[in-house]
Amino acid sequence: MTDELLRRVRGLLDRAYHELPDPAARQVLAAALRRLDEPLRVAIAGKLKAGKSTLLNAMVGEELAPTDAGECTRIVTWYRDGPSYQVLLHLVDGPPEQRPFDRVSGAVRVDLGRPVDEVAQLTVEVPSRRLREHTLIDTPGIASLSTEVSLRTQMFLAADEERVAEADAVVYLLRHMHGSDLRFLESFHGDELARGSPVNAVGVLSRADEIGDCRLDAMEVAARVADRYQSDERLRRLCPIVVPVAGLLGAAGATLREDEFQALATIAGSPLDDVLELLLTADRFVGPASAVPVDGPVRRRLLARLGLFGVRLSVQLIREGTVRDAGDLVRELSARSGLDRLREVLAAQFLGRARVLKARSALAALDTVVRSRRTDAGTAGLIAEAEEIRAGFHEFVEVGLLHLLRSGRLPGRPDQLAEMDRLLGGAGAAAADRLGLAADAVSGRLAAAAEAALARWQRVAEHPLSARELRTAARATVRSCEGILAGLPRSGPDPATR
């Protein structure tokens, strides 16, 4: 069914390409067509120093994006899968050109060969399995003191009448912030996050390891904070899910080397007093002299890679015997970094819906082309078909409804709406996710649950006292239930009868 969706969209764009004479329009359409075949584009955005590049490295599992204590990323940089390592420089005006680069302890440092403001963006191609699933886009920090830098990100993320958003989905990084109620979103709006919509944005509480002063309970505190953010009604409208992630931990977990583990083990094996003294402050840890037999430069690197929390946690894990070798530590660090959870959420929120999100972007491109010209018979036909696709494919309807639902625009009881969110695929497109059952539930149970849900929503849809919007939504939910049943191995009610 989804392939059918993409086929229809592609066909429509093709038709538009041939029917519209304007070269500018053709260029947009050609780009949109190419994009349909590419992996989903996920942008990573947030305030400066929120840990965007670190998170990117953690997600790719390779140290690619340069990171630094000061503001670092100044150019929108695409990281995509490719046959070999290469860097393409896209100029503000002029054709893209290939640039030489070198890798400083993994990070790709590009020789721009020209002032930063002449560069529109960089593309770094990397052979990577992870990047095959989705292209990642690192953006400069919002609220940066160099306004130029912030502006780039805003320009990039913004979609308007003339431009299609370049990213299909956004991971928005928040550092630990607060506000009883209003203050919170006010500052949020200060960040101009109004870009994402609740169906294609996920919030990440970043640098979670630093919450609570790098004490060992940091991640638990971070989880509490994220929960609170998630229950904030207005934040939920911007990104319905907030995952706490310690990017450094995740990156280290992905790339920890044996010698690093050995150094940590040496530290952990030293007398307790020496260890405590060493771990007291970051300065002490990187200080030249220490009773612990690990060289200063090695310690400095460890701290840069793991952060104070990461080092404290690793030492603790090794000391108490939870971790015995580098492999154990890697597993523990990734598990505690929150990265696995983020991957799951991304899979459910973005990848499961990748085709719909891509189709959405493609249709949006068509819209901009059509909107900019007079309506005539030709464009009217295109508009009509785009409408037909939007209304005809149930996945589109689901995404649209999720959007409505999460913006708080549907009347209904909270428990009702939560169930609807799930059934519409809000927590993942798989049948078990939709029904709120364990992934390994037997199909009999799934079918029973789906049938029960179907009956329940049928009643809502037909109940004369339901609000009109709710009834429309309920009808769509019924269709989703039918879809679940149709997809189960043992067939439920015949979908043809609906």
Place this chain on the structure above:
Amino acid sequence: MTAVARPPGEAAPQGPGRGVAVLRALDDLDRVRVLAAASDRPDLAARLVQARFRLLSEDVPVAVVGEFKQGKSTLINALLRTDVCPVDSDIVTAVPTIVRYGVPPSVVAHPEPGDDVTEPTRIEVPFDRLRDYVTEAGDTGVRLRSVEVRLDRLLLRRGLSFIDTPGVGGLDSAQGNLTLGALPLARAALFVTDAGAELTAPELAFLTRTVERCPRVVCVVTKTDLHAEWRRIVELNRGHLARAGLSLSVVPVSSFLRLRASARGSASLNTESGFPRLLDLLRRDILAGAEATTVRATRQEITFAVTELRRQIGAERAVARHPEQEPVLVERLAEQTRRGQHLAERAASWQTALNDGTQDLGSDVDHDLRERLRGLLRRGEELLDKEDPKDNWRDFEAWAGKEAAAVAVDNLFTLVSRTEQLARDVADRFDLEYEGLDLDLPAPAAALAKVGVLDIRFERSSMRQFLGAFTAARLAYGGMFMAGAFGSLLGLTVAAPIGVAVGMTLGRKLVRDERERQLAYRRQQAKQELRRYVDEVGFVLGKDCRDAIRRTQRFLRDEFAARAALAERSSAQALTAVRQTATLPDDERARRADRLEEQWRDLGRVAERIEAV
């Protein structure tokens, strides 16, 4: 130093380490007070006692400001080596907390003034429950304006106090505006940012506005224990500040190390924490700076008293030495008394300036407020026209609250600067007339020329200078914090979705028309609600402004009227004294002349010391 009895009922100079300038000012003050008492001027003496009290009880509030979770409360705890400010990894400070000197230690909560007059205006809080009152998680059911903590700490003894503010979420937030609004009350501010990241654009913008409102600002970089790269961050921040044209001290500190140092009594840890430098800045820069201002005001007060005493003693001294000049002096003094009387009358030009100025001030500030509120209303209506109030009502509420706070703060700023202008104008007018009270006295006899050295020309400080001690902000604000003064935009019941019956019977087009009608209706409702809110804000602020102006007028009137009365009294007293002294037998008059000469010399010495500064 002359042994001077301390006036009863007054605090002893507190603690060690009062600045030399303060001690000198106290010494001068006491000398002049004794002279005033000896010259039968209890009125002047009483004024000096008040000045003495003000000098000693001077409060130097230091506001601690910055974004959420930068470690503001921890910083105060570390400064005072205490754990009184609640600290949590998750929960934040929601109510401004003032920590100042007091024995025994106590906590008092000040509730938001409500409609119910029977509500208590202060609540005693046990120390262990402080957390419930000041953090956002606390649920005490009482809306608080501020919480005051009194502690016995050396640092606080000299009058320093710290205000722990709720973190501002971005420069534009309502809380940010309210914090800015309260800043003119503080004598200094510590801007707190952590070593995890360099300054952001909103932070720097907030910092710039802080510097505009607060005379002394220090940028404190916290949590240096957690970030190995803190030196880089400090350097980067210095660069950002320099580029923004702000010359502030940047002090990196680790509250964690300071508290650990205090728990273990370790001096080296304390040094490592970076706090000694911050404390030094607080003592030397902030406290000494604030003290200098207060001392200057005290000196002006002494100068005024010296001028008055010289007028009185000078006339009597002249007649004691040259009794034959009595008729001339009497004539001149009679004229002076007449002028002095005029100065105290309602028709005096400073009084006119004050009355006219107050009226102008009132209408200008009111106009300013109206203008700003109209702007707010217009922008709000534009926003409402763009979107459906049903979707963004809560965001809109937040926006309106934030804008209202901005209006309030800007309007107060106008009020404060205009009030200061008025005070200066009145002072100038007063000066002109006060000037006219000066009297040419006969030159001292040749025999006494040797003391002429002390008879230096004494620059009378103008009234304008006295205003250095006058802080319009304190008068204007009345209270301590104006947090959340104007209710909120509630009450909007969003029109219900189209009813069931309608939905069943109407056709598609009708439904669409009905939707549009409902949207228009919602917009209209929302606009009405906005207008009501703006009205209410205008009402509250308008009343605050009028009260502030009335307080200012009363203050200036009382202040200058008191001075006029003192001047009048000096002239009258001089007149009586001149008449009496002229009729004294020769030997007695000679003794009197000697005593007067001594007093004159005393005054001269004080004057000289003050001049020398």
